[in-house]
Amino acid sequence: MGEENTFYQEYEIFSKRTPNSAFQHQFSLLAPNEDMALIMAQENFMRREPVADIWIVNRKHLKRMNADEKRTLVRLENKEYRTTKGYGYLKKKWRQYEQEMLDEKEILSWGGERK
Amino acid sequence: MTNANNTTEEKQLEQFMQRIEAGDKIEADDWMPDEYRMTLIKLISMHGMSEIMGALPEKEWVPKAPSLQRKLGIMAKVQDEMGHGQLLLRVTEDLMKPYGKNRADLMQDLFNGDLKFHNVFHMETKTWADAGIIGWLVDGAAIITQTDMLKASYGPYARALQRICAEEVFHAQHGESIILALSEGTEGQKSMVQEALDRWWQPLLMFFGPASKETTGSSKQDLTIKYKIRTKTNEEFRQIFFDKYIPRILSLGLKIPDPTFHFDKNGKLWMYEQPDWNEFKKIIKNQGPRSEARLNLRRQSYEYNSWVRDALSASTS
Numbered sequence: 434m435g436e437e438n439t440f441y442q443e444y445e446i447f448s449k450r451t452p453n454s455a456f457q458h459q460f461s462l463l464a465p466n467e468d469m470a471l472i473m474a475q476e477n478f479m480r481r482e483p484v485a486d487i488w489i490v491n492r493k494h495l496k497r498m499n500a501d502e503k504r505t506l507v508r509l510e511n512k513e514y515r516t517t518k519g520y521g522y523l524k525k526k527w528r529q530y531e532q533e534m535l536d537e538k539e540i541l542s543w544g545g546e547r548k
Numbered sequence: 549m550t551n552a553n554n555t556t557e558e559k560q561l562e563q564f565m566q567r568i569e570a571g572d573k574i575e576a577d578d579w580m581p582d583e584y585r586m587t588l589i590k591l592i593s594m595h596g597m598s599e600i601m602g603a604l605p606e607k608e609w610v611p612k613a614p615s616l617q618r619k620l621g622i623m624a625k626v627q628d629e630m631g632h633g634q635l636l637l638r639v640t641e642d643l644m645k646p647y648g649k650n651r652a653d654l655m656q657d658l659f660n661g662d663l664k665f666h667n668v669f670h671m672e673t674k675t676w677a678d679a680g681i682i683g684w685l686v687d688g689a690a691i692i693t694q695t696d697m698l699k700a701s702y703g704p705y706a707r708a709l710q711r712i713c714a715e716e717v718f719h720a721q722h723g724e725s726i727i728l729a730l731s732e733g734t735e736g737q738k739s740m741v742q743e744a745l746d747r748w749w750q751p752l753l754m755f756f757g758p759a760s761k762e763t764t765g766s767s768k769q770d771l772t773i774k775y776k777i778r779t780k781t782n783e784e785f786r787q788i789f790f791d792k793y794i795p796r797i798l799s800l801g802l803k804i805p806d807p808t809f810h811f812d813k814n815g816k817l818w819m820y821e822q823p824d825w826n827e828f829k830k831i832i833k834n835q836g837p838r839s840e841a842r843l844n845l846r847r848q849s850y851e852y853n854s855w856v857r858d859a860l861s862a863s864t865s
Contacts, residue, residue: 440861441650460708461638463651465860477631478711480624500578 443492444470446478452485461492568776573703576642587771588702589643596636597658598666603629604845605669605838609679621722622679628715635708642704659847661834668751670836677730677737677744683723685748685793689755691716692789693778701776731800738801745797746805750823754831756789757782763825790818 441463447456459478464470470489479487498506513519517537524534533539560579567574574580607626613619637651644650657663668686673679694713700706730737759782761767772778780788797804806821830836834843 460635460711461642462634463638463641469860477634480627480631481715497577 440465442466442470444474445490445492445495446470446474447488447490448474448479448484449486450483454485456486456488467491568701571699571776572701573706574701575703576645583771584775585643585646587768587775587777588705589640590768591772591777592636592643592705593640593654593657594664594666596633596640597654597663598669599629599636600633601658601665601669601842601846603633604849605673605842606679606682609673609676612676613679614676618726621725625683625719625722628719632708632712632715635711636705639704639708655850659843664832665842667754667828667831667836668748669842670831670834670839671748671751672837674747675740675744676726677740678747680723680726680730680741681744681748683719684727685723685745685752686755687716687719687723688793689752689785689789691720692785692792693756696780696785697778699776700778705777727800731802741800742802745802749805750827752789753786753820753823754825754828756786758825758828759783759786787818790820794818 442465443461444464444467445461446459448459449456459474462470462473462477464473467489471487474487474489475484524536527534561581564574564580564584574584603626606622606629609622610619610626613622637654640654641650644653654663658665668682673682691713694709694716698706698709698713700709727741730741757767757769761770767782769778769782773781794804808819808821810819811817812819831839834840
């Protein structure tokens with residue numbers, strides 16, 4: 434039993450479904466080294482779903498937040514000037530000038546051919 | 549910020565319960581009361597080992613499955629079950645870390661009878677219809693208990709269950725496909741399904757556990773509900789199972805092997821004859837019809853594969 438303690442390491446597995454998607458944490462597994470971890474990650478977590486890339490991270494290399502640190506993540510609710518929510522009144526304004534507001538949906542649709 | 553060292557255990561427990569009540573997710577490194585940790589270790593190790601203990605006899609069906617398609621289907625299911633076991637043992641290992649224990653200890657606990665596995669995997673399978681009933685109804689029963697825990701307070705378990713439940717849907721349909729094919733087949737095939745249902749009826753009732761702890765002396769259902777690991781009692785799960793599956797069983801022309809079985813419209817409850825709970829107690833103490841044989845399968849595969857562990861340990865120097 435004790436012997437296994439010495440050769441198994443804990444790896445966290447991340448993967449992405451398509452070249453364009455963000456990496457997502459899948460799960461952790463035990464393996465003696467990175468190469469085995471990669472094989473086991475495919476065996477364990479990618480039997481069906483499409484996968485474009487896999488990252489293997491030894492858990493000891495992850496900086497993780499403790500409970501106190503996590504408490505600092507709570508956001509104050511007074512930062513509307515940072516978000517589009519604080520500028521919603523523009524829609525009404527533009528209507529006075531008989532113009533449509535260029536909102537997030539409109540702006541993010543601008544890539545590609547000129548319509 | 550509070551200094552964790554100065555907080556008394558009482559205060560920690562209070563904060564912990566507040567998090568549980570608020571629907572927060574507990575993670576492996578978070579403070580948790582021993583009772584919570586122990587309840588999770590028991591529940592998840594039993595779940596994980598049962599996945600593996602179920603996969604071992606199921607793989608014996610691969611050579612006997614009636615067509616190439618069926619062989620591939622059941623092989624994929626066996627592979628999934630082993631994968632589920634891996635996920636769940638990993639979750640358990642992180643929980644056991646403060647006690648200095650690991651997967652090898654769980655294996656020993658299984659071999660010496662301290663770690664139980666699900667009652668259904670102590671039973672004998674006789675025909676291909678049993679393989680169908682197991683996929684359709686045993687996996688169906690498992691889906692009912694597992695989907696209830698998708699929102700479990702312990703994050704790592706809830707996330708493992710997300711993956712597991714998605715694959716269980718395939719297992720259930722794989723079982724349905726076997727049962728529907730047999731039910732539309734010859735008279736001999738039809739009676740094979742009825743015989744398998746007769747064999748599995750009691751184990752299926754037992755699967756959810758007794759309604760109260762008075763029946764067998766102990767039950768974890770109160771603790772798992774208190775800590776929001778699950779939301780429903782054993783009996784509630786059993787009733788949901790009847791809701792979902794009784795109409796489907798009857799629609800195939802199968803008979804429920806219990807003449808007293810009926811739906812009580814006033815109480816909105818399915819009434820059924822209790823299974824032999826003394827038999828259940830024996831089964832979960834590894835005195836079921838196939839308990840020893842299944843444990844031996846596990847022992848053999850553990851010993852047979854020991855060279856892999858040896859080889860792996862040699863490669864890291």
